[in-house]
Amino acid sequence: MAPSAPLTIRDLRKTYGSTVAVDGISMTVAPGEIVGLLGPNGAGKTTTTRVALGFLRPDRGAVEVFGETVTATAASYRRQIGYLPGEVRLPGQATGREVLELLGRCHGGDCAQERENLIERFGFDPSKKVRAYSKGNRQKLGLIASLQCKPPLLILDEPTSGLDPLVQQSLLSILTKRAEEGAGVLFSSHVLSEVQAVCDRVLVMRSGRFVYESAVEDLGLGRRRRVELVLGEQGTTTDTGLLSLPGVSQIEIDGARVRFHFDGEPATLIKVLGSLPLRDLVVERPELEDLFFSLYEDEPEGGAS
Amino acid sequence: MRGWLTILRWHVRWERLRFLVLLACVVLFTAIFVGISDAFRPEEIEEMLDRMPTFLQKLAGHEADRMLTPEFWISTLVGHPIWLLLMLCFPVAAGLRCLSGLQGDGSLEWILSQPISRNQCFLAGLALVLGGSTLLCVAAGLSAWLAGAIWFPGEITTRFLFDCTLSNWAMTCAVGLFVLAMSASLPRPTSWVLGVLIAMGFLFILGSLWSPARPFSYLSLFAYHHPQTIYATGLRPGLVAGAFGWATFFGLFGWWRFTRRDLE
Secondary structure, three states, X not given: OOOOOOEEEEEEEEEEOOXXXXXXXXXXXXXXXXXXXXXXXXXXXXXXXXXXXXXXOOOEEEEEEOOEEOOOOOOHHHHHEEEEOOOOOOXXXXXXXXXXXXXXXXXXXXXXXXXXXXXXXXXXXXXXXXXXXXXXXXXXXXXXXXXXXXXXXXXXXXXXXXXXXXHHHHHHXXXXXXXXXXXXXXXXXXXXXXXXXXXXXXEEEEOOEEEEEEEHHHOOOOOOEEEXXXXXXXXXXXXXXXXXXXXXXXXXXXXXXXXXXXXXXXXHHHHHHHOOOEEEEEEEOXXXXXXXXXXOOOOOOOOOO | OHHHHXXXXXXXXXXXXXXXXXXXXXXXXXXXXXHHHHHOOHHHHHHHHHHOOHHHHHXXXXXXXXXXXXXXXXXXXXXXXXXXXXXXXXXXXXXXXXXXXXXHOOHHHHHOOOOXXXXXHHHHHHHHHHHHHHHHHHHHHHHHHHHHHHHOOOOOOHHXXXXXXXXXXXXXXXXXXXXXXXHHHOOOOHHHHHXXXXXXXXXXXXXXXXXXXXXXXXXXXXXXXXXXXXXXXXXXXXXXXXXXXXXXXXXXXXXXXXXOOOOO
């Protein structure tokens, strides 16, 4: 029998009154896979992670962690999970070490060695009271708490929020290493560049549904280029047929400045550009942001988180 | 099942200082209250009670068959508003803190992300409220016994003190589990808890003053603790059973809600 996936979500639906937070989503996080969960506020990312932890009961569908169905009353499956909430809130009167030791005892495993490693790696001082920590240090505390027992499934809601670039880099390398060791990681984030850097697969949520799913390497961004050009005084784009070229999309014209995406034949673009009175030209690889924004055009404000 | 003990130890870690201060206040209040009884002659107290308005006499339960004995004094102590306030401080505060308080400061989310079930979390809260209330009631009973032994040697029966302590314990448990049930059901229950407890207080007063309202006063948890009745006629097991009945109901309701509701 094949081993169960770290996380399987089937046809999950969750509503708050008349608001549909998550609408029939299905997904799997395989062992050793880092899955990026993207979406703006209200897309349903946090609801999805909270159902996976058993904090919220789904209206329909099921979540399984290593084959064990998640319910509000069950708890043993959570031995497999390291969880970091989107907003790290902890009791202010306790010290960082007291919090870490409490959560280690609750987990029941031997977490002390890894805890000390992480404390050293993140440069964290666990002797202070939680109320004295800055946002970044609270985030470090939350990360150490979620990683200290080396769980085989990590569910991290915006893990790099508030961290300085060095610690961010350190965290991303830890996640990559954990995935290489076989852990599954579900990584919710607004920071698309880091998702692009560490994730194997990206899921984009909108209004409680997955509107896009792809392996990062198959995102279609490989051939696509973002082009920005500034025309000379006499130049126009219409008379050269630039904007009607096959492969041109997402056109923005701001006076003499023209921006567009191009995923057609480079030779045809070069030919047309050569006929234009260019003052400046930038051709660059697009970021995941470009995909993200194109998916979220016309997105209304609000919704569940 | 060791998880609930871990959570209970965490609760105790933060409650113990407040609890010890409260315990000291109970012992001190008992000692002062019983100690100053020497300063009054029975006739003076009787005269003072006679001068009180009828409704106050009714409220205090002293309207008939007064006998100014040390047991009367003790029954006045354990029904005194300051005593009740001291006895209820812990179950109310601990009941609020152990579930909704954990949710409020973010601890609950972290604890429940570990292999700790909601049952274990609730059990830890239950143990804290019941254990703390029991310790407080036992300490209060012992301090009343000690104060009685010092100031009224041989005049207060152990049975009377036991009955007062039992009645006190039943009411404290009922209030504690009511608060726990609210804490288990609502993310921010403080104003609801205080509002309902104040309403229960008024209902109890109304039932004491106005006999047609008396049946409704049993909707108030305070109606089940009646030390003057214990003094006058002995313990009424029905009242103690009623208080424990409410406590059981609130305990089961709180557990049912906490293990099923969404933790938002």
